Amino acid sequence: MAMNPMEQFEVKPLFQHPLLNIAGHDIYFTNQALFMCVVVAAISLFLTLTVSKNRLVPTRGQSMAELSYEFVANMIHSTMGEDGLAFFPFIFTLFMFVLFCNFFGLVPWTFTVTSQIAVTFALACVVILTMIVTGFMKHGLRFLTLFVPKAPWYLALFLVPIEVISFLTRPISLSVRLFANMLAGHTLLAVFASFVILLGAAGGVLSVLSIAPLLLIVAIFALEMLVAFLQAYVFAILTCIYLNEALHLHDQH
Amino acid sequence: MPSPDDLKRLGERIGEAERQRAQRGKPPAPPTSLGIAARFGTELVVAILVGAGLGWGIDWAFGHWLHLQTRPWGMVVMFVLGAAAGIRNVMGAAREINAEMASKEK
Numbered sequence: 001m002a003m004n005p006m007e008q009f010e011v012k013p014l015f016q017h018p019l020l021n022i023a024g025h026d027i028y029f030t031n032q033a034l035f036m037c038v039v040v041a042a043i044s045l046f047l048t049l050t051v052s053k054n055r056l057v058p059t060r061g062q063s064m065a066e067l068s069y070e071f072v073a074n075m076i077h078s079t080m081g082e083d084g085l086a087f088f089p090f091i092f093t094l095f096m097f098v099l100f101c102n103f104f105g106l107v108p109w110t111f112t113v114t115s116q117i118a119v120t121f122a123l124a125c126v127v128i129l130t131m132i133v134t135g136f137m138k139h140g141l142r143f144l145t146l147f148v149p150k151a152p153w154y155l156a157l158f159l160v161p162i163e164v165i166s167f168l169t170r171p172i173s174l175s176v177r178l179f180a181n182m183l184a185g186h187t188l189l190a191v192f193a194s195f196v197i198l199l200g201a202a203g204g205v206l207s208v209l210s211i212a213p214l215l216l217i218v219a220i221f222a223l224e225m226l227v228a229f230l231q232a233y234v235f236a237i238l239t240c241i242y243l244n245e246a247l248h249l250h251d252q253h
Numbered sequence: 254m255p256s257p258d259d260l261k262r263l264g265e266r267i268g269e270a271e272r273q274r275a276q277r278g279k280p281p282a283p284p285t286s287l288g289i290a291a292r293f294g295t296e297l298v299v300a301i302l303v304g305a306g307l308g309w310g311i312d313w314a315f316g317h318w319l320h321l322q323t324r325p326w327g328m329v330v331m332f333v334l335g336a337a338a339g340i341r342n343v344m345g346a347a348r349e350i351n352a353e354m355a356s357k358e359k
């Protein structure tokens with residue numbers, strides 16, 4: 001019996017025929033695309049259905065929706081100040097998408113969209129491009145002073161390349177952090193699950209021992225629930241911090 | 254008909270709720286040690302990789318377009334600058350986390 005803990009991350013086309021053909025590349029509808037659609041549909045349904053009644057005393061669902069709204073609004077307010085709220089739709093969308101992808105991935109038999117570097121890197125690129133466009137729109141060429149720290153010119157000569165590299169690492173560290181956390185957690189779960197099966201099939205005393213990795217899976221799963229939320233939070237708050245730099249260049253608001 | 258007393262009490266309760274709401278400010282997600290460690294690790298490693306990658310690209314570009322043999326100096330210099338950028342990133346991350354913790358203790 002072959003058990004490959006990485007098998008869960010395989011992107012497979014769901015239909016034999018490609019959906020589209022763009023410039024000679026076949027675009028397939030994959031399990032990844034399916035789960036992205038599921039996540040978007042789930043978020044839309046959750047947010048529209050829970051607040052459709054709009055009671056003064058909220059139901060459980062409504063208060064969950066309101067809580068997530070306030071959570072993101074507070075986060076933006078504390079990192080970017082009042083004028084950062086213009087970015088609320090963008091950051092709320094990012095946060096909910098990453099959060100739901102992470103939580104959907106924890107359901108058995110599903111596919112974790114955020115465990116694909118292609119997805120997280122695309123999200124990070126959108127964030128950084130938004131930051132660059134905002135910066136240039138708000139400050140014009142003065143935005144480039146972001147790379148010039150307050151230092152004498154002979155030090156600035158070294159510091160500017162360092163600042164540029166450090167800026168270029170942002171989309172990568174932003175995407176790698178989310179992707180690596182998801183990948184590592186799910187691989188760990190799969191590895192321990194295969195221990196359960198191997199020990200259980202071994203027979204005798206070893207079969208009894210298989211309860212140990214099973215208990216560990218429960219513990220790791222609880223940790224993964226925390227990680228799923230925390231990584232969505234980190235992604236959103238770093239987006240806020242980056243956008244804040246573009247909005248308010250050097251000054252702390 | 255609510256009496257004026259009732260309305261006054263309601264007003265007080267609304268005021269209290271609004272004050273609590275204003276105090277809340279920061280979202281309540283504590284940075285776990287694991288999260289901090291993972292953050293520092295990625296910040297440092299990614300910066301070094303990006304620096305080295307840029308250096309490799311510079312060497313390649315010089316060799317390919319200008320026919321200048323700069324290898325390995327572009328990579329050496331950019332690797333060092335990348336490491337410096339990584340340390341700068343970690344310092345920035347530490348400053349952010351410190352600020353976050355300090356604001357929570359208040």
